[in-house]
Amino acid sequence: MTLNQWLFVALGAGVGTYILRAAPFLLTGRYMLGGRALKFLIYTAMSFFAGVVSKSLIMWKGEFDAVELLIKLTALIVALALYARLKSVLLSLFSGVFLAVALKYFM
Amino acid sequence: MAVSNDFRRGMRVCVPALPTIFTIFIGYGMAAQMANVPPLGAFAMTVAIYAAPALYAILDLSISGATLFQLITIGILANLRFFVMSVTLSQMFRDVPLKRLLLWAQFVAMTPFLLTFFQSRREEPGNLFDYYRGISVPMIPAIIGGTAVGIALGGNAPAELIFGATLFMPIYFSLLLAIDIKSRYEMAAVGLGFTLTPFLETLIPGWGMAICAVGIGLTLSLAES
Numbered sequence: 136m137t138l139n140q141w142l143f144v145a146l147g148a149g150v151g152t153y154i155l156r157a158a159p160f161l162l163t164g165r166y167m168l169g170g171r172a173l174k175f176l177i178y179t180a181m182s183f184f185a186g187v188v189s190k191s192l193i194m195w196k197g198e199f200d201a202v203e204l205l206i207k208l209t210a211l212i213v214a215l216a217l218y219a220r221l222k223s224v225l226l227s228l229f230s231g232v233f234l235a236v237a238l239k240y241f242m
Numbered sequence: 243m244a245v246s247n248d249f250r251r252g253m254r255v256c257v258p259a260l261p262t263i264f265t266i267f268i269g270y271g272m273a274a275q276m277a278n279v280p281p282l283g284a285f286a287m288t289v290a291i292y293a294a295p296a297l298y299a300i301l302d303l304s305i306s307g308a309t310l311f312q313l314i315t316i317g318i319l320a321n322l323r324f325f326v327m328s329v330t331l332s333q334m335f336r337d338v339p340l341k342r343l344l345l346w347a348q349f350v351a352m353t354p355f356l357l358t359f360f361q362s363r364r365e366e367p368g369n370l371f372d373y374y375r376g377i378s379v380p381m382i383p384a385i386i387g388g389t390a391v392g393i394a395l396g397g398n399a400p401a402e403l404i405f406g407a408t409l410f411m412p413i414y415f416s417l418l419l420a421i422d423i424k425s426r427y428e429m430a431a432v433g434l435g436f437t438l439t440p441f442l443e444t445l446i447p448g449w450g451m452a453i454c455a456v457g458i459g460l461t462l463s464l465a466e467s
Binding site (some may be wrong): 136138140141142143144145146147148149150151152153155156157158159160161162163167168170171172173174175176177178179180181182183184185186187188189190191192193194203207210211214215218224225227228231232233235236239240 | 258262278279280282283284286287289290291292293296300304310313314317318321322323324325326327328329330331332333335336340343344347348350352355356359401402405406408409410411412413414415416417418419420421423427428431432433434435436437438439440443444451452454455456458459460462463464466467
């Protein structure tokens with residue numbers, strides 16, 4: 136494909152995606168949604184959140200690797216345990232990531 | 243324009259997620275180079291579409307010889323989740339002038355959406371729109387810089403570094419979830435989202451996460467009422 140064709144794809148997909156992003160501000164933003172609709176949005180967001188985590192841990196780039204998954208889960212558990220003890224997000228985060236890199240290097 | 247405390251707080255809270263975002267776009271830059279996308283084309287796609295899953299989907303499809311219309315369609319469909327995110331954000335930003343909303347709508351993405359969502363549940367959330375803007379701003383250099391580094395590296399990035407950098411976001415988000423779950427329905431949403439998303443993403447690549455989240459949201463909100 137030529138540069139112009141790629142620019143055309145960028146423009147087309149970019150405009151379409153922008154409409155998806157902006158339309159709700161025009162359509163629903165001026166109105167207060169009801170209780171059930173808000174609950175739906177909250178549960179959907181929480182599920183998105185958990186989905187991002189599991190997709191990143193279990194199938195990074197669409198590939199599954201049991202050893203890597205074990206390392207990642209170990210790092211995650213250590214980070215959560217550290218947070219429960221120290222109540223520091225950054226320290227727990229960096230400790231977990233450092234542990235995962237060390238395990239990956241030595242395994 | 244003065245920078246508010248909420249804007250600064252947004253910038254700070256975004257920092258732990260930046261290494262993962264940067265790495266995701268390094269991966270995209272490398273993939274774009276391998277798919278023979280000219281660097282200017284790769285940058286234009288990054289800026290215009292501003293979402294890694296759609297970029298990967300377009301590259302995958304381009305290799306199999308799809309038409310331009312098919313590439314544009316898959317790029318838009320892969321981003322349908324932004325509609326649900328913007329509906330949620332529109333409820334938090336109801337007092338913000340429409341012009342400003344439309345300007346910043348381009349930056350609706352997973353990280354600003356989720357971090358702003360969590361902030362909205364605090365006792366004193368502050369100015370959520372400033373907070374959202376604060377999250378969005380440091381993401382721009384991470385996304386564009388990641389694409390540039392990926393194009394420059396080709397296939398030469400050290401594996402351990404990439405592996406470590408990809409872990410910042412899932413561990414960070416897990417910690418935020420652990421802090422923020424408030425009811426058993428929310429716990430159910432998290433548990434179901436965590437376990438079902440990989441299966442649905444395998445069955446329907448690019449769609450699984452959105453379908454899963456909307457399905458769980460709908461089921462639980464109906465069950466609770």
